[in-house]
Amino acid sequence: MKFRSRALFASATAAWLCAVFAGTTALMRYKNAAGAQLEPAGRWPAESTVARVPGRSMLVLAAHPHCPCTRASLTELDRLLVRAGGRLQAVVLFVKPRGAPEGWEDTDLWRRVAAMPAARPLLDVDGVEAHRFRALTSGQTLVYDQEGNLLFSGGITSARGHEGNSVGRGLILAALDGARLEHPTAPVFGCALDSPENGGTP
Amino acid sequence: MESRTRELLDEHMRENYRKTSRVFSILLAAQWVFGILLAVVISPRSWAGLASATHVHIYAAVFLGGAITSLPLYLTLTRPESLATRLIVGVAQMLWSALLIHLTGGRIETHFHVFGSLAFLAFYRDWKVLLVATVVVASDHLLRGIFWPESVYGIADPAWWRFLEHAAWVVFEDVVLVFACFRGIDEMRSIARQRTELEKTFAELERTHQIVTRTEKLAAVGQLAASVGHELRNPLTAIRNAHAYISKRVLKSNAASDARTVQFLGLQEREIHACNRIISDLLDFARERPLDLRPCPLRPLIEEAFSVVTARDGVDLVNEVPADLPVPALDKDQFRQVLVNLVQNAVEAMPAGRAGTVRVSAAGSAGDRWRIAVIDDGAGIAPELHARIFEPLFTTKSKGTGLGLAVVATMLKRHGCSISVKSEIGRGTEFAIEIPLQTPSAAAA
Numbered sequence: 001m002k003f004r005s006r007a008l009f010a011s012a013t014a015a016w017l018c019a020v021f022a023g024t025t026a027l028m029r030y031k032n033a034a035g036a037q038l039e040p041a042g043r044w045p046a047e048s049t050v051a052r053v054p055g056r057s058m059l060v061l062a063a064h065p066h067c068p069c070t071r072a073s074l075t076e077l078d079r080l081l082v083r084a085g086g087r088l089q090a091v092v093l094f095v096k097p098r099g100a101p102e103g104w105e106d107t108d109l110w111r112r113v114a115a116m117p118a119a120r121p122l123l124d125v126d127g128v129e130a131h132r133f134r135a136l137t138s139g140q141t142l143v144y145d146q147e148g149n150l151l152f153s154g155g156i157t158s159a160r161g162h163e164g165n166s167v168g169r170g171l172i173l174a175a176l177d178g179a180r181l182e183h184p185t186a187p188v189f190g191c192a193l194d195s196p197e198n199g200g201t202p
Numbered sequence: 203m204e205s206r207t208r209e210l211l212d213e214h215m216r217e218n219y220r221k222t223s224r225v226f227s228i229l230l231a232a233q234w235v236f237g238i239l240l241a242v243v244i245s246p247r248s249w250a251g252l253a254s255a256t257h258v259h260i261y262a263a264v265f266l267g268g269a270i271t272s273l274p275l276y277l278t279l280t281r282p283e284s285l286a287t288r289l290i291v292g293v294a295q296m297l298w299s300a301l302l303i304h305l306t307g308g309r310i311e312t313h314f315h316v317f318g319s320l321a322f323l324a325f326y327r328d329w330k331v332l333l334v335a336t337v338v339v340a341s342d343h344l345l346r347g348i349f350w351p352e353s354v355y356g357i358a359d360p361a362w363w364r365f366l367e368h369a370a371w372v373v374f375e376d377v378v379l380v381f382a383c384f385r386g387i388d389e390m391r392s393i394a395r396q397r398t399e400l401e402k403t404f405a406e407l408e409r410t411h412q413i414v415t416r417t418e419k420l421a422a423v424g425q426l427a428a429s430v431g432h433e434l435r436n437p438l439t440a441i442r443n444a445h446a447y448i449s450k451r452v453l454k455s456n457a458a459s460d461a462r463t464v465q466f467l468g469l470q471e472r473e474i475h476a477c478n479r480i481i482s483d484l485l486d487f488a489r490e491r492p493l494d495l496r497p498c499p500l501r502p503l504i505e506e507a508f509s510v511v512t513a514r515d516g517v518d519l520v521n522e523v524p525a526d527l528p529v530p531a532l533d534k535d536q537f538r539q540v541l542v543n544l545v546q547n548a549v550e551a552m553p554a555g556r557a558g559t560v561r562v563s564a565a566g567s568a569g570d571r572w573r574i575a576v577i578d579d580g581a582g583i584a585p586e587l588h589a590r591i592f593e594p595l596f597t598t599k600s601k602g603t604g605l606g607l608a609v610v611a612t613m614l615k616r617h618g619c620s621i622s623v624k625s626e627i628g629r630g631t632e633f634a635i636e637i638p639l640q641t642p643s644a645a646a647a
Contacts, residue, residue, distance in 0.1 A: 013290065016273040020297060023266035027304060030258045032350045068245035072307045097251045106456060138249075158352045161245060161259075162308035165356020187352075195251025 007009040031155050031159040034187035035137030043147035045132040050091055050122065057151070057176060058144045059090040062114075062124070062135035067191035069161035073139035074112055076156040081118040087176050088143070090119035093135075095127040095193045127193055139190035143172050151175040155188035162189070203398055206594050210394035211387075216283045218390075222325040223282030226276055226291050229322065233298050234271045237263040240305045259305055270297045285330070290429030292331040295319040296338040315376055324379040327386045332376045340369035385396065420594055428488030431481040433471040437482065442474050483605040486539055486613075489618070493616055498532040500564045500574065501525055507541035509563075515555035516551050523564040523574075530572050530637050536613045543606040550599065551631060572637035579630040588623055 044052065052058050061077060074092070081088055083183045092113045096105045105123055113121040124130055143152040152175055156168040157188055168186035175181055241263035247379050274294040299315040306312040316339060323331045343365035346354045429526040449467045457463050475490065484518050501523040508519045545560055552558040566572030590596050592611040597604035606615040614621050618638050625631040 009286065012273060013286070016269070016290075019269045020266070022298070023262070023269055024297070027258065027266060028346065028350060028353070029260045031304060032353055040395050064249050064251075065559075066247070066254070068259075068307075071244070075307075085456055139323075151541050158356050159308070159350065162304070162353060167352055167358050168357070170357065189344070191248055192250035194619070196253050 018142045031162060031189075033160065033189075034155070035139070035190055035192065036139065037154065037185075037188055038134040038135050038136060040142060040150055040153040044144050044150075044152050048129060048132050050093075050129060052144075052148070053089040055146060056089040057084075057087055057146060059088050059119075059172075060133055060135075060142045060144075061090065061092045061156075062127075062130040062133065062138065062140045063092050063094050063109060064138035064191045064192060064193055065096070065107045065109055067109075067138040069157075069190045070109055070138045072157045072161045072163045073141070073155070073190060074109060075163050076166060076169055077119065078115075078116055078139075080156060080172060081116065083169075083173055084118075084176055086118070088118065090116070092119060092121050093124040093128050093129050093133075094121055095124045095138075099124045099196060130193055136193055137188040137190050139167065140188045140191055141172075143175060150184070152184045152186075154179070154184075154186035154192070156186070157189050160189035203402065206398045206401070207394045210397055213393050214390045214394060215387075218325075218327060219283045219288065223278040223287060223291070225322070226295075226326065227278040227282075230271045230275045230278070230291075230294065232249035234263075234267045236301050237267040237298075237302060237305055240302070244305065244307065262301065263305060267298075267301060270294050270301065285328075288326050288328055288331045289334045289364075291326075292323050292335040293338050294343070295323060296335045299339075300342055320372065320379060324383055327390075329383050332379055336376055337370060339372050340365055341386055343368045345549065370534070377493065402503070422482075423594075427484040427521045431484040431488075435481050435485075436476075436505050437503070438474065438477055442478070445470055445474060445506070453477065480603050480605075483603050483609060486609045487605050491536070493533040493536070495531040495533055497529045498534045498537060500527055500572075501527050502563050503532075503538055504541055504564075507538050507545055509540050510538075511546045511549060514549050514552065515553075517552050518557075518559045519545065519549075520559055520561040522561055526612045528566055528572075530566065532617065532637075533613075536616070540610050540613050540635070541574075541576070543610050547606055548576055548578035548631070548633075551578050551582075553581050569639070571639055572635075574635040574637070575632055576635075577630065577632045582627040582629055583623065583625040583631055584627060585625075588625070591623065592621075 035180070038186055044058070050060065059077075059080075061073065063073070077090060077092070081090060094110055094113075096104045110121050113119050122129070130136075130140075132139075137155075139155050139157065140148050141152070141154065142150065152168070152172050154168050154171075156166055156172070158164050158166040166186065171181055171184055171186060175184065241259040245257040245259040247259045257640065271294065274287070274291045277284065277290055281287050296316065299313075299319055301310070302315050303312045320332060320335060323335055343354055346361075346362060347365050352358050353362050354360075354368075445467075449471070452458060452463060452467060501521060504521045504523055508521065509520070513519075538615065541562070544629075545562065548560040560576065560578045562574065562576050564572060564574045587598065592607050593604075593606035595604040596608075597606075611621065614635060620636045622636075623631065624633050624634070
């Protein structure tokens with residue numbers, strides 16, 4: 001290889017590395033950008049119509065029926081329920097905004113939850129229940145003990161649409177085991193439940 | 203032979219690089235298409251209520267995937283044998299693993315792409331590619347462990363060495379693959395060595411085949427020549443006798459006063475002598491007479507040869523063989539013919555009108571080889587002719603038969619002797635005969 005050709009090759013390689021590094025960094029920033037969260041109520045909302053199962057801790061997960069990132073949250077929910085071994089009953093609130101067409105909520109996510117033994121899907125028209133549980137982001141998970149006291153609020157994935165071990169899952173399992181958590185929260189990664197006019201960002 | 207083995211091994215390695223690069227050019231392109239399809243199927247859009255937008259994964263698959271693919275794809279197509287190509291393919295393949303893991307939502311199954319890729323990269327049989335790939339994996343885990351630890355380890359505050367734990371499993375596979383690389387190269391070297399030996403054997407076979415073919419042809423020509431020579435000898439003897447009688451009578455008669463008659467008689471005698479010599483050479487070359495080995499003192503043998511050689515004015519013949527030289531066992535008649543031919547050639551090698559000397563020396567002792575040298579200070583033989591002068595029918599003389607040195611070679615071969623030639627144009631030639639080790643007879647003067 002001649003000097004000129006070598007210099008050209010080195011420049012092309014450097015440019016390639018920079019482009020790849022920049023692209024990867026941008027992707028990682030997106031994947032690790034947490035969604036919005038509000039301070040949750042310390043107890044099960046009294047006005048909620050979601051039925052609790054006596055003798056079991058309750059898990060409420062707010063989900064956008066079309067959010068691809070929530071697929072990972074449901075995978076983690078499934079694993080969590082298996083690990084909890086019958087101590088936990090889950091309800092997944094599928095938020096259907098006003099104006100959404102008929103059957104809009106009938107997605108693979110809904111069907112997947114319906115197939116889980118310890119979870120059931122619940123249609124949440126206009127996000128009324130999600131609002132009661134102060135959930136803004138798809139994947140927001142709240143866990144309450146048998147008395148209705150909040151044990152955990154946050155996400156159960158490690159990044160946006162990313163399966164695997166997460167802080168949230170670890171905290172929930174610890175809480176179910178009776179540990180007193182200092183910071184019972186973790187970031188939520190997912191789509192906004194509300195439309196942009198209400199502050200959500202796709 | 204070692205250099206040829208190295209050359210063949212290099213050739214095989216280059217061929218392997220070319221083939222593997224071709225595989226990667228297809229794989230890289232296929233991964234790009236697969237990545238885009240994954241993004242389209244799994245995460246086409248991101249949502250906020252009823253609003254949606256193209257998902258970042260689509261952009262990542264198209265643009266980041268395209269960027270990762272671009273340079274290595276170009277290099278595998280344009281410089282498939284280059285080390286830089288291999289290393290960049292190694293980097294790109296690991297980056298593709300990371301991107302596919304993200305596009306599939308971090309599924310554990312997709313992590314096997316890393317290990318599959320390392321196995322693919324091992325096709326290059328170059329440990330440096332595996333090293334670079336491993337460094338990329340370790341760096342990815344190190345950097346993400348620093349900036350986004352939860353996304354890699356699932357906990358917010360992992361120990362600093364966690365990236366080493368991940369890299370260690372990659373290294374574990376590397377060890378196996380590097381071992382396989384070295385073993386593969388050893389096998390390639392072994393194949394190259396075997397191929398070198400085969401090539402050598404084929405070349406030898408080819409040479410032997412050529413020799414056998416030439417020998418068969420020469421044997422046929424020799425038999426024909428011997429037959430013709432034998433048939434011609436009797437009529438020639440009659441012609442010679444008749445010529446001698448006529449010459450005697452004519453030279454005593456008045457016709458002797460005619461200068462042209464005397465000149466033509468001399469011409470006839472010379473040509474009859476030449477014909478006789480040609481026939482003798484042919485018969486010497488063709489006849490397979492068994493050796494009659496007897497103690498044969500060399501000095502007197504050389505004197506005999508000198509007496510037969512046609513002398514030339516100004517060319518001295520010098521016998522330098524010691525009188526007390528141990529005596530080898532030789533076929534006297536055949537060996538005298540050898541010496542006659544060599545000395546005659548040496549005499550004829552003197553440029554016309556120039557004086558010169560032909561010396562014959564010999565050395566040898568009990569339990570050692572004999573060496574006889576015929577040395578002249580004549581015109582010398584061009585180096586490119588050295589290999590051909592012993593071939594039958596090859597001659598540089600205008601009136602030569604091309605059989606003199608062929609007869610020498612044939613007779614010496616029957617004796618188990620070897621002959622070599624050293625010559626320098628304008629300075630002379632030395633023919634050296636090596637007589638193999640034999641039990642010497644009593645010295646004779």
